[in-house]
Amino acid sequence: MKKIKVGVVGYGTIGKRVADAVMLQEDMELVGVTAHSYNYRILAAQEKKIALYATDDGEHLKEHGITIAGSIRDLLKKVDIIVDTTPKKIGKENKEKYYLPGKVKAIFQGGEKADVAEISFTAQVNYPKAVNSDYIRVVSCNTTGLARTLYEVHKKFGIAEVNATMIRRGADPWDIRHGPINAIVPVLELPSHHGPDVQTVLPDVRIFTTALSVSTTLMHVHTLIVDCVKTPSVHDTIEVFRKATRIRVLDNASKVRSTAEIMELARDLERSRGDMPEIVVWKEAIGVNGNKLLYMQAVHQESDVICENIDAIRAAMGFPDAKKSIEMTNKALEIDKWAGDSEWVCE
Amino acid sequence: MKKIKVGVVGYGTIGKRVADAVMLQEDMELVGVTAHSYNYRILAAQEKKIALYATDDGEHLKEHGITIAGSIRDLLKKVDIIVDTTPKKIGKENKEKYYLPGKVKAIFQGGEKADVAEISFTAQVNYPKAVNSDYIRVVSCNTTGLARTLYEVHKKFGIAEVNATMIRRGADPWDIRHGPINAIVPVLELPSHHGPDVQTVLPDVRIFTTALSVSTTLMHVHTLIVDCVKTPSVHDTIEVFRKATRIRVLDNASKVRSTAEIMELARDLERSRGDMPEIVVWKEAIGVNGNKLLYMQAVHQESDVICENIDAIRAAMGFPDAKKSIEMTNKALEIDKWAGDSEWVCE
Numbered sequence: 001m002k003k004i005k006v007g008v009v010g011y012g013t014i015g016k017r018v019a020d021a022v023m024l025q026e027d028m029e030l031v032g033v034t035a036h037s038y039n040y041r042i043l044a045a046q047e048k049k050i051a052l053y054a055t056d057d058g059e060h061l062k063e064h065g066i067t068i069a070g071s072i073r074d075l076l077k078k079v080d081i082i083v084d085t086t087p088k089k090i091g092k093e094n095k096e097k098y099y100l101p102g103k104v105k106a107i108f109q110g111g112e113k114a115d116v117a118e119i120s121f122t123a124q125v126n127y128p129k130a131v132n133s134d135y136i137r138v139v140s141c142n143t144t145g146l147a148r149t150l151y152e153v154h155k156k157f158g159i160a161e162v163n164a165t166m167i168r169r170g171a172d173p174w175d176i177r178h179g180p181i182n183a184i185v186p187v188l189e190l191p192s193h194h195g196p197d198v199q200t201v202l203p204d205v206r207i208f209t210t211a212l213s214v215s216t217t218l219m220h221v222h223t224l225i226v227d228c229v230k231t232p233s234v235h236d237t238i239e240v241f242r243k244a245t246r247i248r249v250l251d252n253a254s255k256v257r258s259t260a261e262i263m264e265l266a267r268d269l270e271r272s273r274g275d276m277p278e279i280v281v282w283k284e285a286i287g288v289n290g291n292k293l294l295y296m297q298a299v300h301q302e303s304d305v306i307c308e309n310i311d312a313i314r315a316a317m318g319f320p321d322a323k324k325s326i327e328m329t330n331k332a333l334e335i336d337k338w339a340g341d342s343e344w345v346c347e
Numbered sequence: 348m349k350k351i352k353v354g355v356v357g358y359g360t361i362g363k364r365v366a367d368a369v370m371l372q373e374d375m376e377l378v379g380v381t382a383h384s385y386n387y388r389i390l391a392a393q394e395k396k397i398a399l400y401a402t403d404d405g406e407h408l409k410e411h412g413i414t415i416a417g418s419i420r421d422l423l424k425k426v427d428i429i430v431d432t433t434p435k436k437i438g439k440e441n442k443e444k445y446y447l448p449g450k451v452k453a454i455f456q457g458g459e460k461a462d463v464a465e466i467s468f469t470a471q472v473n474y475p476k477a478v479n480s481d482y483i484r485v486v487s488c489n490t491t492g493l494a495r496t497l498y499e500v501h502k503k504f505g506i507a508e509v510n511a512t513m514i515r516r517g518a519d520p521w522d523i524r525h526g527p528i529n530a531i532v533p534v535l536e537l538p539s540h541h542g543p544d545v546q547t548v549l550p551d552v553r554i555f556t557t558a559l560s561v562s563t564t565l566m567h568v569h570t571l572i573v574d575c576v577k578t579p580s581v582h583d584t585i586e587v588f589r590k591a592t593r594i595r596v597l598d599n600a601s602k603v604r605s606t607a608e609i610m611e612l613a614r615d616l617e618r619s620r621g622d623m624p625e626i627v628v629w630k631e632a633i634g635v636n637g638n639k640l641l642y643m644q645a646v647h648q649e650s651d652v653i654c655e656n657i658d659a660i661r662a663a664m665g666f667p668d669a670k671k672s673i674e675m676t677n678k679a680l681e682i683d684k685w686a687g688d689s690e691w692v693c694e
Contacts, residue, residue: 016615038600038601038602039601039602040597040601040602040603040608040611040612040615041615043601044612044615044616047616047685064600064601173607173610173611174607174608174610174611175607176604176605176607176608181562182529215528250387253385253411254385254386254387254390254411255385255386255387256387257523258523260520260521260522260523261387261521261523263520263521264387264520264521265387265391267620267621268363268387268388268391268620269391269394270619270620272617273614273615273617273621274614274620274621338394
């Protein structure tokens with residue numbers, strides 16, 4: 001089998017994880033990643049023997065003892081596809097500067113506007129539509145979390161309307177520049193951008209979202225109120241979520257009562273970097289009020305989209321089978337493994 | 348080679364790490380750990396095939412589908428040595444209730460008073476004195492951090508007196524009950540207990556300590572002012588720390604400017620649970636003022652004592668060679684690996 005040759009442009013929170021995930025896929029080969037400025041991430045990449053391609057002349061990096069394999073243009077010539085994980089708007093610039101003229105396929109992240117790509121993507125929702133696309137946009141961590149669970153609810157009960165609030169982490173764990181450290185910051189526009197963004201993946205779901213940021217770095221939490229077409233039940237909702245991929249039902253009985261304990265469980269399970277790529281729904285926070293289904297879910301902003309990028313690579317390269325791709329990705333990244341093996345997470 | 352049979356009593360932050368570390372040693376065998384109440388840690392232990400011994404009748408655990416291998420008394424009969432990682436004062440109770448009557452050797456943690464054991468222990472300082480002890484006390488995370496670097500400074504320059512302040516994390520990352528979340532809390536006793544505790548390991552070092560707690564979960568930070576006998580230099584201090592085991596010099600140039608970035612580096616290095624067992628000294632925060640040596644160091648409270656427990660097991664069991672034990676432990680736990688291989692952490 002000829003392996004898919006992948007390059008990663010941008011080597012931050014998402015890029016470094018995508019690079020590691022690509023290396024774990026049997027059908028993929030990581031050609032290299034781009035290095036922008038000297039820092040500990042680049043040092044760790046060098047220790048992992050990942051080839052580094054400079055976004056400029058690379059002199060700054062060489063001064064610090066970093067070995068440079070070439071320029072970003074050299075990288076482009078060697079790959080079948082790029083995963084662009086640069087900050088928002090840079091992805092679009094890179095598309096025009098590099099990927100279109102170089103005739104290279106690319107995966108973009110949710111920070112870019114939807115029109116950067118032919119399709120906005122969540123694997124379990126719309127993989128078949130993305131097959132053979134040149135440009136795919138993996139939606140943001142929050143949108144991915146909403147799309148995964150709402151898709152399952154929509155299939156089971158039918159959705160008349162969703163009202164959801166995103167309680168967002170203030171900054172990522174490594175980030176010492178951003179806040180808040182002691183305030184709650186509402187997003188002062190309605191709806192927040194998340195609702196319209198969900199509709200790029202689930203166009204027939206009516207959804208209205210609000211958002212605010214709080215003083216935590218670990219995970220986002222969503223509270224959802226879903227007006228269903230059929231009357232929902234707590235039992236059926238738990239079953240639907242348990243059987244779905246990339247969703248994990250955890251419970252108070254096992255003392256997983258907070259985002260802190262979810263992250264600690266991920267560490268105890270020896271997850272790479274302590275990541276929890278599954279969307280976590282708290283069993284005891286699933287409720288029904290008439291036709292309204294209520295639930296709360298936690299989203300690990302650093303990792304939930306990594307598996308989506310891997311599936312997006314396969315889709316863009318023409319691999320036709322969504323279920324098979326998701327299974328391959330999940331196996332390599334140990335997603336759903338513990339729940340799937342023993343169903344211990346929820347009796 | 349006959350393996351040392353180890354049991355772990357208490358399965359929290361330290362116990363679960365000690366259990367994993369024991370399983371990684373070629374000369375040790377983990378017989379099992381004790382389980383107290385049902386929670387996600389016990390579930391993760393069961394998934395790892397670790398034998399669980401109940402501290403009571405175990406009915407509560409069995410109700411949740413946990414398999415119990417026996418009682419704590421059954422565990423005691425099967426082991427050569429116990430590592431007791433229970434909360435403070437419980438270790439002493441366990442000694443009187445179980446270990447003394449059962450004639451079982453035991454390692455205690457720094458939460459116990461020094462008189463629980465024959466010796467208070469930091470491997471690189473006083474391993475030889477601990478050989479063949481029945482009871483050894485591994486000092487606390489903060490005391491371990493102070494003992495490691497001060498021992499090196501004492502050997503190089505001689506210490507006349509130390510004044511140090513511990514800026515302590517408010518709670519561990521998984522802990523949702525304790526604080527502060529928005530205050531700085533001084534320890535209102537002088538000296539704080541850390542100074543006298545350092546003297547249980549370094550009896551001839553004069554040290555006066557103060558402490559306060561802040562709103563973070565990641566690591567402790569110490570600021571130290573060391574009055575030296577010989578005039579110290581920044582260059583020699585960096586060299587001493589770089590060459591010492593279990594101390595890591597990191598720098599601003601590689602953007603490791605905070606405890607947050609140290610923890611992120613540990614994740615990028617694929618450390619188990621994202622741990623950083625080495626004491627981290629910031630290169631740019633090492634200074635000299637006359638005969639005073641100033642430095643700042645970060646202590647990962649969850650992990651720095653784990654390697655000490657492993658060495659304490661070997662010492663108690665009569666393994667005579669301190670250097671060899673430290674090397675075996677470091678290799679199994681990948682301590683010093685990255686710095687030692689390439690010295691990339693400090694040019």
